[in-house]
Amino acid sequence: MGADMMTAALPEILLPLWVSIKLAAVTTACLLLLGTPLAYWLARPSRLSAVRRLKIVLMGVIALPLILPPTVLGFYLLLFMSPNFGVGRWLSAHGIPSLAFSFQGLVIGSILYSFPFYVQPVYAQFARIPSSVLEVATLLESRWYRRFWVALLPQARVGMLLGALVSFAHTIGEFGVVLMIGGSIAGETKVVSIAIYEQVEALNYGTAHLLSMLLIVMAMLMIALIATVSRHMPRASS
Template sequence: MELTAADLQAVWLTIKLAFVVVAILLLLGTPLAWWLSHGSNRLKGAVNALVALPLVLPPSVLGFYFLIAFSPSGPIGYLTDAFGLESLAFTFEGLVLASVVYSLPFVVQPIQNAFEHLRQDVLEVTTLMRMSKWECFFKVVLPLSKNGFVTALVLGFAHTLGEFGVVLMIGGNISGETKVISIQIYEQVESLQYQRAHTLSLLLLVISFTCLMLISLVNKRWSFTR
């Protein structure tokens, strides 16, 4: 069965959301992962727990608290109102913010794991060579941690594609704005359009399986080239 215009719109919006979220998470998650892997602050344990919290917290709970935060009396809603901005509830920007938090551990933890497995003597050599911190990161740390970054990118992208509870709570089902694939599938099942729901579900299944295969193949290939 062919995808309808509404289905294609939901697919495009979901892919757009996933790309934006992963880009933000790579920018924010990389320094956070480095700090968690090499920092000695007493707060590191608490921050580690906060990063991992979306893994065990029901998405509907996270979405509910975001909905409260986006309200006029909430902290985020208060700030947007103070700057004359519209509420983030039921907007694409609101989905991005919530998705960044929801997919945070899927990006931070693989990168953190890669940083923790870096050999200390290699980092010490860069100091003796008087390399700057940026040179050390781009010429040494990044190439040695590429498996972690690929895993983080693919997992973050795939996880964002399959979001449901969070986007339903704070995004609703506004076509072209917040109606992603998972919401589109849910509506089709509710209206007994099982064939259309099956088509989109199969598409998500194929994408998710491909992402996992990509991680396996890349890690396997790079393990042989070390």
């Protein structure tokens, strides 16, 4: 209800910016919940060779969005969400609305596309934790989840903050993935990058300039924050 009231109160020109900020915030929150334990598991040494090989494969899969064109990922996600394939078929059979061309679908696509931008810095921070810290944490706390929450998460807080900032900034500027999955539904899936493209296509350069300047200001603020956090990375690993 609060989000709907916020959307209704905004001028039409700022709706895409609000959708982008909401998408970036939800995506970043999901990455914090999903990506942090995954990064920890990937960073911990494994005795079994099969597990080590699995981790290598998984790291490669996570890094795919860094290489693949966004439209490729968006295309296959669109097929996967459509009523004729994958999850979309299951949802349709159970009377659940399709994820394609919905905000929820955008969130899923953004999480997958931004995964490497969050997991890699968090992985690096967990990998830097000395083995002595792990041994002391094991002695002080036998329950793994308490050990993870109390002793290990604080050691990786700088990497988590950096990953969250980079993921948020990356999601704000998404274009290809969100266009393929969400299209351009005002107030629902039309993010600011798509709005700029449409304004240029319609020769409304004034509106395109305004939206672009808003993104530039946000980008400069995010860069300043990321640079500030990055300066603390060596201190956190010492």
